Amino acid sequence: MQLRRQLPLIVVFVTAVLVMLFKFVNFGETGKNVLSQMDKWSQVTSIVAFLLGPINLIRLHLGNVTKRRPRWVHSALTLVVTVVFTIVFALNGSNGEVTLWIINNIAIQISGAIYAMLGFYICSAAYRSFKLRNLEATVLLLSAVILMLAQAPIGEEIIPGISKWGEWILSVPNSAGMRGIRLGAAIGAFAASIRVILGLERSWVGGSTAE
């Protein structure tokens, strides 16, 4: 049981040290070959890990159906679609005529429709929440209106030159804010990675954080 938690930590530590060693120290062709080989392993591991998704999906929904949990019919439908599509994929290939027909006429249309619904929600949410309550809200509202006008041809017809204002908002104040956010996030990600490599962060192997 102890090894079950320690082994992943050891694998992560050794792999990370090896990658850093070969990345930052020049070992010539040998170093390049080792890194290339590791990338290949990484690709293969991803493919195997990708299998876990459908396996977990089937386990979860099969449980919902057999135990008649609330909305089990949805789970049954998910299972049927998964099985049917897997069979079609296996028989027809990932770019066969039937597979592409299903992708183009069902999968893309459904996903596109769901995504398009965002337009309705954004419109209703903007109407309800964008109010000139204080200075910050006013700045936000004005920026939003300028950008909306800048992104549509009609904006230029109403206020000539507004697309330049929109570009300025995006490239000056927006860039400044985004750089700050990204730098902060990168430093945070770096710190988190160091904790994982050193085994201080163990929640991902089911353990508690050490420090």
Next chain:
Amino acid sequence: MDWDKLQRIDVRWIYALVIVCLLVPMFWPLGLPITISENTRKVWEAVDKLPPGSVILVSHDTGPGNAPELNPMLSALAKQAFEKNCKIVGVAFFDQLVGPPMFQEYVGSVAEKMGKKYGVDWINLGFRLNATATMRQMCDDIHGAMLGVDWENKSLSDFPIMNEVKSIKDDVDLIFVTTVGTPGYGDWMTYVAEPLKKPLTGGASLTMYSGLQQYIRSGQLQGFLGGLRGAAEYEQLVGAPGKGCSGMDAQSLGHMMIIAFLILGNIGYFASARKKSRA
């Protein structure tokens, strides 16, 4: 009049008006002129300055939801690239069901019209899992990274274009990425464009626009096509108005409607605040 009622318009009216705004331009196009932004012009220039015969690596990393925004960019790129006799090599890392078939459809239809042959002037390498590992491997060995086959599982060595294009490092002249998030420009910059000093350009959904400006300002990203508007501008630049341009009228009316509701909501808000202060 009870102005504060404007704050409480039934949401169903809003939804109905959104539908009307999207439908009207389908039957009565407004045909408003589209001004070309600096970012779009930079994308066009990045392709335009390539010498004939150059190779453009296209990564079409889109899902179904964003495909209508990003697909027109592919058609326009294909037209500009093929006119310059450039070659296109396509990959996809985001969605196996969408990226490769859409690339095939959009680049393929332009190629057919312009008499360009699959495997000679362009190729679709399909989808691969683990984008960053594949990208790193493609820098030195595209054949190995794509497991030696195109999206139809045909051997890459059977295609003349792939006998010329062995690695990004030596054989690719421009990287054009259409993305909806991850993998995105950050990955391409970190693992490919910056280490190999290759120019990187492309487009993304409009929601990503604000997060990418700093890369454009730093020069790491050579221009950028922002959503459907960017696609429409690019279509105009290459002289092939298509789905991007036709979607602009709907976007115009949709944005105007949101602004109209913002104004109404704020009138209602101030009327309500005034009423409360009097009471």
